[in-house]
Amino acid sequence: MSVFGTRVRRVEDRRLLTSGGTYVDDLRNPELTEAVHVTFVRAEVAHAVLTNVDVSRALAHPGVAAVYTAEDLTDLPPPKPYRRSDTVGDAFTEALLVRRTIRFVGEPIAIVLSYTLSEGQDAAQLVTVSYERLPAVVGPAQALLDKTLLFEDAGTNVVDEYNRDTYDDGVFADAEVVVEQEIANQRVPCIPIECRATAAAFDGTTLTVWHSSQNAQRSRTSLAESLGMPPDGIRVIVPDVGGGFGAKIGIDRDSILVAWAAWRSRTAVRWAETRSENLVAMTQGRAQLHRVRIGGRRDGTITAYRLDVVQDAGAYPRTSSLTPVTCTMAPGVYDIPHVQSGFRIVVTNATPVNKYRGAGRPEATAAIERAVDLFAAEIGMDPADVRGCNLIAASSFPFRTGTGARYDSGDYESALDTVLAAADYRRLRAEQAARRDSGCVSVLGIGISVYVEMTGGGGETGSVTVDRAGRATVLTGSSTQGQGHHTAWAMLVEDKLGIPMDRVTVVHGDTDLIPRGVGTYSSRSLQLGGSAVHEAATTVRAQACEYAADLLGCPVADVVLDTGSGTWYRTRHPDRPLSWAQVVQQTSTGTITADIEFVSQQPTFPFGAHLSVVEVDTETGRTTVLRHIALDDAGPVLNPILTEGQRHGGIAQGIAQALFEEVRHDGSGIPLTRTLQDCAPITAADLPDFELKSSETRTDANPLGVKGIGEAGTIGSTPAVQNAVIDAIAHLGVRHIDMPLTPGRVLAAIAEATDERQPQRIPSEKPIA
Incomplete structure (x- = not known):
């Protein structure tokens, strides 16, 4: 098509950069002129039995219009729990407000309606919440023990399990080398620039909801189901949205409560989440534990691969499709004769996990790309060469993987060759060797990632x-x-x-x-x-x-x-x-x-290769990303400006996960990362100029021949940077470090590797049961 490849300036930008966007909190519609403000009363403990909620002092506070608790929601239909299949029961239901059991810090217990925001914030402090503490389940390894249950009626913390009974160790029997490793893909915050926000008004006939969302129609459907209203009685309007990254797909229970409050009170209401609320209450991402097993020959041929996943769902299992996608994409770009993958989904006393940029595909890529580097290290072969001899050949497409995915088109070999040439890979290896030989404390690391993802459909x-x-x-x-x-x-x-x-x-x-x-x-x-x-x-x-x-x-x-x-x-x-x-x-x-x-009728499968060059100071543990070269092939490019913007943002988020970002809890389930300073989001100062390479491989899945680009950078960059940091200090005996590769973790890994009395790895979680 003639328009493809044209660098056209974004028509949105003039308004956004001059008068500015109009987000939910900016709305001054006539319907919202007299809107009252919603303030949430949130749990400050991770696991407890709620014994009493006293709202009397809050109700008496000046400017308070109403205070609602779970006792006021009895007219609503019961919410539907996550259900991947009929084997998953109704025990894991998530109520709109806590009725009996608190399951994570930030869970909503009550809402205050007030005429000014400050009055509501003051009144929320006057709500007395009484509870009896319960032991907290922190992390998926603890959840698997089933010593403390989040849902007594379920009898287990395992929400769902799939395919693990099909594992066959026999496929590894003929392998000359077999490597196993537990890998943590840590929990991360989504951090959109605009936190969640919702406003609502009911005129007696129609409930109008203004909502910061990635899909208005899905939000309307969820509202209709949750409130027991016909869909044609609800109008959802999505104004400008300041980022979503998956966490704003549809509408979650906090915003449903805002809409219900408008319907119940017959008063227009509005709510804009604070950043501190956002970091404990908005759904979070990743949070998987992997056990990888990879086997093959000493000539570099991979013959078998297994990915066993434990998904930390947080307090409620909203991860309806996240983990199955990870398992489907387990073999990545490699032609491996035997592939096995399965999962368990568990609940823990933490904020619920849901989709986050890539939603299952970054996790699968991180696992296989670390596994390939571990295999290469074990056989003493260059990781680029191991990849090159196992990639699916361009002549093999469409290609059916061992997990059943049908890859539409691709040229993985060309992608890898392009980034290696752009980096001058052999020269980098020579420089790395020279630094090591000289005893330089600033060592060089080169990390590679070749990926494929699934989009659309x-x-x-x-x-x-x-x-x-x-x-x-x-x-x-x-x-x-x-x-x-x-x-x-x-x-x-x-x-x-x-x-x-x-x-x-x-x-x-x-x-x-x-x-x-x-x-x-x-x-x-x-x-x-x-x-x-x-x-x-x-x-x-x-x-x-x-x-x-x-x-x-x-x-x-x-x-x-x-x-x-x-x-x-x-x-x-x-x-x-x-x-x-x-x-x-x-x-x-x-x-x-x-x-x-x-x-x-079918999804598409974008692909690419990333190469990251890092410098690690072995005295401080600090990592500096010197270069990042990326080829992301999403088919024909409509507008390079838009495509490059998506790639830049994705690469930045991927590097952030590799080096900085992590949601952490103490032993009682209290979040330790409740401010941006604690979460350590990446800044421009932490990043080099990205070197973007081009490739366009069409698909037959749509008339434009295009594939998705929005998540590509995130998927390719994270394992490239992780591999690079570990590669930088591999000569010191370091085999693996879990993300994020903070200075403290890097120094601890170096120290442990040099101590012959300790195993050569740093687990961030207990072993998977």
Whole structure:
């Protein structure tokens, strides 16, 4: 397509950088003029039996309109628990407000409605919560012991288990080398710039909810189920959203409570989460323990691989698809004859875990890429060479993996070769050896990651309408949180219809205007939402061609649309053009429109290779990322500016997990990371300029030939950096360090490796049972 590869500035940016965005907390709609503020009373212990909630002093506080507890929610239908299959019972149900058992710090116990925010915050402090402490289950290893149960009726902390009874050690019997390792993929906070926010108003007929979300339609469905209301009695509007990263998919129980409060009180309400609330109450990411087993020959051939996963779901199992995806993507980019994967999902006394940028695919990649480096170290072979001799060949696509995934297209060998050449890999190895030989305290590490991920699949809606003025309006089920959808969809319309981008309006996130839609997550927008817009524009063009033929007095086959000028003319008569306005005026309705639901029968599989060069100070343990080279292939690139923005953000988040970010708890389940200073989010000063390489491999899953790009950088960068740090100090005897590779952990690993009396690894968790 002619528009692909065009560097077009984002049309959203002028407004965002001048007048600014309008987020939920900025809304000054007439319906919200008299809105009261919601303040949550949250649990400060991780595990306890709630014995009493006394709200009398809070109710008497000036400016308080109402205080609600679980006793006020008896009219709501029981919430539905996570259920992957019929084997999962109803015991793990999550109530909207704590009724009997507190299960994590930050769990909502009551809500205060007040006329000013400060009055509500003061009143919340006056709610007296009485409880009897219970032992806390901290981390998945403790959960597996089942000594303390979060849900007594379940009789276990294991919510779900899959495929582990199919493990067969026989596939490793012929391997010359077998390596095993426990690997922690640590719990991380999502940290969107805009915390969660919701406002709601009920006019007696319709409940209108303004919500910071990644999908308005899914939010409406959840609200209808939770409140027992018909979906057509609820309108959800998503204004500007300041980041989501998966944690804002749909609507969670805190925001459902805000909507319920508006319905119950018949008063408009609003809530904007504080950062300290966000870091304990918003869903978090990753939180998996892996046991990897990899076997093969000394020539570098990998013959068998097993990934056993324990997913820490937190206090309630919201991880409906996270762990199965990890298992599906277990073999990564490698042609391994025998692959086994299975999982257990456990509950712990921590904030619930849900999707976070990549949602299962980064975890799978981190496991296999560490396993390959461990295998390479064991046989004394360069990790680049081990990868090269095990990659799925480009001629093998479509390729069916041992876990059943059908990879659509790829060229993994070329991706690896490109980043190795860009890095001048052999020269880097020579420099590394020279530093080691000289006894330099600043050692060099080179880490490689080759990855494949799964994106898209399913459907999305899109409509295009051209009016009498020749302007186009796009209604899309995709929902932007900064990705640049308005720019991309306008580019697609201009390419197909010739209507300039500044005459194209894109609308998203309003269930009254767009009742059907799926939203934005799993890197699905362009391949599904964009394909829907492309097909809608194609249909509009075909309809308009017939009207133009009538005006021009010629057969449809003789009509030409010049997309450069946006004019219609008869073949060989370009001197008598028609504008879009003239063509549309021929219609009886004054518009030409097409409404499309594009459905893809299969997901797509973007891929790439990352190489990270780090410097580790062996005296301080500090790591500096010197270079990061990335090739991320997501098929044809519509707008390089948008693609590069996604890649930059993803790489930064991946490096952050590798080196800095982690949610930590003490032995009683109290979070130790309740401020940004504690969480150590990455800054620009911690990063080098990224070296981005290009590759475009089409897919046949959609008419644009594109795959997802939003999560790619996150998936490829994390294991590359982890491998690089461990590679830097491998000559000192270090075999493995769990993320994040903080200075303290690096120094401890060096010290332990040099002590012959200690095993050569630093576990961050107890062994998986």
